[in-house]
Amino acid sequence: MTEKLVIIGNGMAPGRMLEHLLEQAPGRYTVTIFNAEPRVNYDRIMLSPVLSGEKAYEEIIIHGDGWYIKHGITLYKGHKIIAIDREAKTVTSDHGVTEPYDKLVIATGSVPFIIPVPGHDLPGVLTYRDLDDVQAMMLAAQSRAKAVVIGGGLLGLEAAAGLNAQGMDVTVLHVMPTLMERQLDPAAGYLLQRAVEQRGIKVITKANTQAITGNGKVGQVELADGTIIPATLVVMAVGIRPNSALAKQAGIAVNRGIVVDAGMRSNDPDIYALGECAEVNGQVYGLVAPLYEMARVAASQLAGNEAAAFVHLDTPTKLKVTGIDLFSLGDFAEGEDRQEIVLRDAAAGVYKRLVLKDDRIIGTVLYGETADGAWFNDLKKKQTDISEMRDTLIFGQSYQGGAPLDPMAAVAALPDDAEICGCNGVCKGKITGAVTAKGLTSLDDVRAHTKASASCGSCTGLVEKLMVLTIGDKYNPAAVQPMCGCTTLGHDEVRRLIVAKRLKTIPAVMQELEWKTSCGCAKCRPALNYYLVCDWPDDYADDYQSRFINERVHANIQKDGTYSVVPRMWGGVTNAAELRAIADVVDKFEIPMVKVTGGQRIDMLGIRKEDLPAVWADLGQAGFVSGHAYAKGLRTVKTCVGSDWCRFGTQDSTGLGIRIEKFMWGSWTPAKVKMAVSGCPRNCAEATCKDVGVICVDSGYEIHFAGAAGLDIKGTEVLGLVKTEDEALEHIVALTQMYREQGRYLERIYKWAKRIGIPEIKRQIMDDGEKRKAYYDRFVFSQKFAQVDPWSERVSGKDKHEFRPMASVGFAQAAE
Amino acid sequence: MNWIAIGFLSDIPRRGARCVATPEGKVAVFRTQDDQVYAIDDHCPHKGGPLSQGIVHGAAVTCPLHNWVISLETGRALGADEGAVRTIPVRIEGERLFIALEALACRAA
Numbered sequence: 006m007t008e009k010l011v012i013i014g015n016g017m018a019p020g021r022m023l024e025h026l027l028e029q030a031p032g033r034y035t036v037t038i039f040n041a042e043p044r045v046n047y048d049r050i051m052l053s054p055v056l057s058g059e060k061a062y063e064e065i066i067i068h069g070d071g072w073y074i075k076h077g078i079t080l081y082k083g084h085k086i087i088a089i090d091r092e093a094k095t096v097t098s099d100h101g102v103t104e105p106y107d108k109l110v111i112a113t114g115s116v117p118f119i120i121p122v123p124g125h126d127l128p129g130v131l132t133y134r135d136l137d138d139v140q141a142m143m144l145a146a147q148s149r150a151k152a153v154v155i156g157g158g159l160l161g162l163e164a165a166a167g168l169n170a171q172g173m174d175v176t177v178l179h180v181m182p183t184l185m186e187r188q189l190d191p192a193a194g195y196l197l198q199r200a201v202e203q204r205g206i207k208v209i210t211k212a213n214t215q216a217i218t219g220n221g222k223v224g225q226v227e228l229a230d231g232t233i234i235p236a237t238l239v240v241m242a243v244g245i246r247p248n249s250a251l252a253k254q255a256g257i258a259v260n261r262g263i264v265v266d267a268g269m270r271s272n273d274p275d276i277y278a279l280g281e282c283a284e285v286n287g288q289v290y291g292l293v294a295p296l297y298e299m300a301r302v303a304a305s306q307l308a309g310n311e312a313a314a315f316v317h318l319d320t321p322t323k324l325k326v327t328g329i330d331l332f333s334l335g336d337f338a339e340g341e342d343r344q345e346i347v348l349r350d351a352a353a354g355v356y357k358r359l360v361l362k363d364d365r366i367i368g369t370v371l372y373g374e375t376a377d378g379a380w381f382n383d384l385k386k387k388q389t390d391i392s393e394m395r396d397t398l399i400f401g402q403s404y405q406g407g408a409p410l411d412p413m414a415a416v417a418a419l420p421d422d423a424e425i426c427g428c429n430g431v432c433k434g435k436i437t438g439a440v441t442a443k444g445l446t447s448l449d450d451v452r453a454h455t456k457a458s459a460s461c462g463s464c465t466g467l468v469e470k471l472m473v474l475t476i477g478d479k480y481n482p483a484a485v486q487p488m489c490g491c492t493t494l495g496h497d498e499v500r501r502l503i504v505a506k507r508l509k510t511i512p513a514v515m516q517e518l519e520w521k522t523s524c525g526c527a528k529c530r531p532a533l534n535y536y537l538v539c540d541w542p543d544d545y546a547d548d549y550q551s552r553f554i555n556e557r558v559h560a561n562i563q564k565d566g567t568y569s570v571v572p573r574m575w576g577g578v579t580n581a582a583e584l585r586a587i588a589d590v591v592d593k594f595e596i597p598m599v600k601v602t603g604g605q606r607i608d609m610l611g612i613r614k615e616d617l618p619a620v621w622a623d624l625g626q627a628g629f630v631s632g633h634a635y636a637k638g639l640r641t642v643k644t645c646v647g648s649d650w651c652r653f654g655t656q657d658s659t660g661l662g663i664r665i666e667k668f669m670w671g672s673w674t675p676a677k678v679k680m681a682v683s684g685c686p687r688n689c690a691e692a693t694c695k696d697v698g699v700i701c702v703d704s705g706y707e708i709h710f711a712g713a714a715g716l717d718i719k720g721t722e723v724l725g726l727v728k729t730e731d732e733a734l735e736h737i738v739a740l741t742q743m744y745r746e747q748g749r750y751l752e753r754i755y756k757w758a759k760r761i762g763i764p765e766i767k768r769q770i771m772d773d774g775e776k777r778k779a780y781y782d783r784f785v786f787s788q789k790f791a792q793v794d795p796w797s798e799r800v801s802g803k804d805k806h807e808f809r810p811m812a813s814v815g816f817a818q819a820a821e
Numbered sequence: 822m823n824w825i826a827i828g829f830l831s832d833i834p835r836r837g838a839r840c841v842a843t844p845e846g847k848v849a850v851f852r853t854q855d856d857q858v859y860a861i862d863d864h865c866p867h868k869g870g871p872l873s874q875g876i877v878h879g880a881a882v883t884c885p886l887h888n889w890v891i892s893l894e895t896g897r898a899l900g901a902d903e904g905a906v907r908t909i910p911v912r913i914e915g916e917r918l919f920i921a922l923e924a925l926a927c928r929a930a
Contacts, residue, residue: 524836524854527876527883527890550836554874554885562885566871811839811850812827815922 007035010307011096011104013086013251014112015040017049017460018280018296020067022110025304027076033308036078037104039096042135043083045070049135050293050428050460056139056167058759089255091273108275108307111252111263115245115281115291120155123216129223130239133164145238146171147720153177153226153236155214157184159324161242162197165206168240172722172763176234177201178212178226180243188322188333192349193356193372200329200354205764209234247282247289262289267314269303279303285315293428293460294320321382321427323375330371332378335385336360337368348399357399364392376415377401379467383423416470425467428460436468440475447480448472489528491520496749500536509541511548525551532750535637538673539745542787549804555635558807559795560617568617569610571634572624573670576644576663576682577605586627594620604641604679606632618808621796630670630794637751638673639680639741642666643691647684647701656701658684661730665737671792672784675748675757678741693721696754697737702726706733710740710766711758719755722763725771739780740770746783824912824919830856831916838873838882841920848909848920849873851893853880859893860911860920866891866904 012019015038023036051065073080084098089109097103117132119125131141142164145152149172154165157179169175177184183194184201198208213229217239226234247262258264258272262284269277269285279299281291290296298315305313321334337360339345348357353373359381360368366385371378380402384391391398402415419425421434439445439454451468452459458468472480487493494502499518508514511533515525525533530551537545549557560568574583587607591599597611612620621631633640644662648654662682681692682699692698694714698721700707705728712721724740727733743766748757758766769776799808833839833852840863841848847863849872857880863873870886880893890899896908910921 522879524878526878527888530876530878550834550877553876558874562871562874564868564886566869566874806832806834806839810842810847811832813842814825814827814920815843815845 007033008107009105010034010036010108010110011106012036012038012110012112013096014038014114014280014282015042015046015080016112016114016280017046017067017293018114018300019110019112020046021297021300022112022279022304022307023076023078025301026307029304029310030308034108036076037106038073038078038080039084039086039098039102039104040080040082041085042137044136045073045080045082047136048460052133052136052139053163053167055136056142056164057170058167059170062136086251089251089257089276091255091257091276094275106275108277110303110307111257111271111276111278111282112280113248113251113282116248117241118244118246119241120214120243122214124218124223125241127217127219127223128221129219129237130217130241133160133240133242134245139167142168142238142240143171146173148237149173149723150237151176151235152238152240153234154240154242155226156242156244157181157208157210158187158242158244159185159322161240162201162324164240164242165201166204168238169204169206170762173238175205176207176209176236178214178228178234179208179210180213182210184208184210185324185333188370189331189372190337190358190370192347192358193331193333193370196354196356196372197324197329197331245281245291247284249282252276252278252282260284260287267302267316268306268311269299269315270306277303277306286317288317292320292322294318294430297429319385321369321378323427330373330375332369332371332375334378334382335366335368337370343367346395346399359399361391364390364395366391379423379425379464380415380419382427383420386424413470413474416467417474425471426455426457426460426464429456431455431457433471436471437475440472445472446476488532489526491515491522491525491529492518494518496532496752499533500540500747500749503533503536504540509537509544510546511537511551535673535675535750539787542790556637558614558617558804559631559633559635559799560612561635563610565611566614567611568614569608569634570612570617570620570624571602571606571608571632572629573632573666574606575666576642576659578644578659578663579607583627583629586624586629590620590623593623602634602641604634605643606634606641608634615808615810618799622800625794625797625800629796631796633670636673637676638671639666639669639678641679643679643681643695645682645684645689647682651684653687654684654701655703656684656706656730658682658690658699658701661699661701661706661733662690664730665734668734669738669741669784669788671794672741672745672788673791674741674745676751676753678744678754680737694718695721697740699733699737705729708733708736708740711755711763713753713755717755722758724767735777735781736770738784739777740766742780742784742787743769746780823922825922827918827920829916830858830913830918832918833858836877838875838877840871840873843922847871847873849882850911850918850920851877851882853877853893857893858911858913858918860909861891861893861896862907862909864906865889866898866906867902872906 054060263278355373534551647658681690694712698709709721849863
């Protein structure tokens with residue numbers, strides 16, 4: 006008869022405990038979990054990358070639904086336990102489910118601390134705890150309005166960076182004089198503030214929030230000194246407190262958190278507590294490493310090992326904001342019995358401080374360069390006497406013993422018990438051991454077997470270096486998705502090498518970059534052909550056999566093997582002669598279907614391939630050229646009628662659209678590019694869901710980009726406002742060229758922009774005039790070779806073979 | 822075997838294909854990078870896509886409609902997909918190309 010184990014809460018700690026328990030005592034318990042959140046167990050540490058858009062929710066799931074099914078675990082999603090009956094040994098959920106237990110684990114985590122200022126309960130005030138909060142923030146960010154984050158600690162800064170990445174105007178309010186004062190000394194706090202401000206986030210320290218006000222929802226935040234900050238979103242990230250109310254109500258001993266012994270057992274011997282809600286030896290914890298240690302101990306206890314005990318360890322703090330490297334560990338308060346070693350390199354933005362006591366490290370703060378964190382942590386843990394290397398200690402491990410400054414050597418020199426992954430407490434020996442014993446070759450394998458770098462991911466670089474040290478070339482850096490099965494290289498690497506090695510033909514690329522197949526595949530060949538067309542417009546001979554059929558015959562293949570043809574109508578404008586010519590062609594070639602497209606063009610469908618050159622010849626007579634409706638290139642520029650006709654029009658949107666289209670037609674791009682120009686903010690040309698769009702306003706032209714209205718729906722980002730049509734054209738062309746040079750084949754602008762970052766694109770196109778001009782010039786140069794009408798070329802006989810059968814055979818025999 | 826002349830090797834671009842019209846539909850004749858020539862029905866086993874319009878890589882072609890990859894040697898779908906298309910014998914005499922139409926006649930019978 007199995008025992009009944011009930012777990013309240015489904016966060017990372019109980020999830021990890023179950024993994025250990027299933028390993029140590031499989032089948033001993035029938036497990037039931039009650040999760041107040043309506044979902045499975047996910048990696049809460051990774052909420053910040055989700056908020057900043059670097060990861061999707063699906064990527065941070067630890068246990069998917071299948072895991073619970075596989076292990077026979079009953080998971081009640083969205084069930085909050087409201088009562089524990091210790092007499093009857095049952096728990097009851099808010100949906101009325103009552104479940105008996107033999108052993109109960111309380112893992113209710115923590116609740117965010119809400120400052121009880123007036124207005125703290127207005128709609129628009131959020132906390133930062135779970136996925137619901139993140140989703141609410143992302144929704145709020147779509148308005149691109151102003152946000153205030155209260156709290157300049159780890160969580161607050163990550164929230165601010167995420168909201169900033171989502172395009173919001175963010176102000177951080179921090180009550181102390183410097184940021185993250187619990188983990189950083191004032192000098193590092195200052196550097197951090199500067200780096201945060203450089204990203205366009207405002208920081209106000211010594212800020213005492215007095216009230217949040219607004220008309221039925223958040224409108225502004227008022228400080229004690231009278232400052233008023235407009236905001237439509239307020240995120241409170243001032244701290245957490247253990248969520249122990251349920252335990253208290255059941256009569257379990259509660260202090261700050263639920264009081265447990267070193268074996269994670271509460272004063273009721275059948276009830277355990279772990280995670281952020283538990284208090285051990287007077288301490289409560291919020292970082293993942295000690296919580297996972299609790300999980301290990303609780304699992305051992307439940308499996309019958311009563312000797313398992315929790316031991317306190319200092320845990321390093323790392324900030325998960327892309328581009329800011331920060332490491333802090335231990336105690337760094339000043340004191341008479343302490344000395345410090347400080348290194349400052351202002352130019353490189355590096356600050357390092359070691360706090361020593363009796364020739365031993367007791368605290369470390371690293372900012373800007375954190376590679377030696379693991380080594381300092383190791384020295385501290387082992388209480389190593391550092392007097393002999395004192396002079397060079399601060400320069401890091403690779404400076405000791407005269408070794409060269411080689412990050413690989415530094416990792417190689419780490420002892421086997423040096424901690425690599427702080428979150429999961431994985432040491433070097435465990436990683437190298439698993440790699441060797443199990444023959445692991447990818448990062449995912451190592452994560453699966455050892456958990457190293459599987460939580461916050463900040464030690465991924467160290468783990469990768471360890472893999473290279475252990476297995477050398479066999480290490481398969483899976484972080485980069487290869488272009489296709491023909492190569493191990495990713496798109497970015499290939500693009501970089503094409504330029505760096507001056508590779509100018511597909512065979513040269515395949516030879517130099519060691520393609521695994523003789524002539525590639527249908528995935529890599531079109532990509533390589535595009536990269537070469539883009540990078541060497543004057544030298545490269547376009548390889549039509551590496552183009553998809555639509556681009557090879559300049560029409561769109563349909564499901565029955567016929568083609569459709571879309572002539573270019575500049576800016577969507579046409580006239581009687583053009584329409585008459587189209588009508589004549591439709592009659593003459595018995596074209597079965599004529600349709601107006603979403604891009605303001607006319608599409609003729611169902612044309613036999615053999616007829617294409619003749620169709621184009623007739624259309625060409627009327628002045629039509631190819632509309633490139635088939636191309637990974639500039640497709641259409643939609644326009645509205647603008648100031649010429651519309652009573653609301655502010656500028657000549659039709660004229661600008663035509664001008665853009667005439668300037669940019671014929672250019673190949675990583676994926677299709679659709680544009681639009683609207684003559685006023687009413688936006689009749691629907692410019693705000695295009696790859697590039699323009700909204701004309703009285704004061705000029707607002708340039709938009711990175712919209713989507715296909716598989717994904719996404720409003721555009723604003724690149725900026727320019728005054729004249731000439732400027733608008735220059736900015737749009739430069740933006741397109743930047744995308745042409747950096748985009749991965751088939752990657753639309755919005756995906757590219759997400760990868761590169763909107764601020765970086767704005768910086769290069771809006772702020773850096775030289776860069777913009779250089780992009781513009783390169784586009785103009787490339788157009789010299791690109792603006793040739795493919796239809797008239799084919800009417801003149803180019804690629805005749807494409808449009809004619811090689812032979813007709815067998816008909817005579819069949820007649821006989 | 823009834824060999825019928827269809828044209829010359831140089832009529833087909835390398836890593837490309839041409840069609841031959843026959844009473845039973847189109848035959849796609851492929852020329853690989855290393856000048857091997859193959860003929861198969863111009864009809865993908867998946868949804869009938871014109872294989873002659875696909876991208877040729879190695880001795881295989883990727884259908885333009887839904888990216889099935891068909892072996893030119895066996896006519897079979899490669900990878901996870903299942904299906905096959907008829908292959909037609911090809912002979913190269915110097916520069917001249919012949920296909921065996923009898924194969925088609927047999928199918929008709």
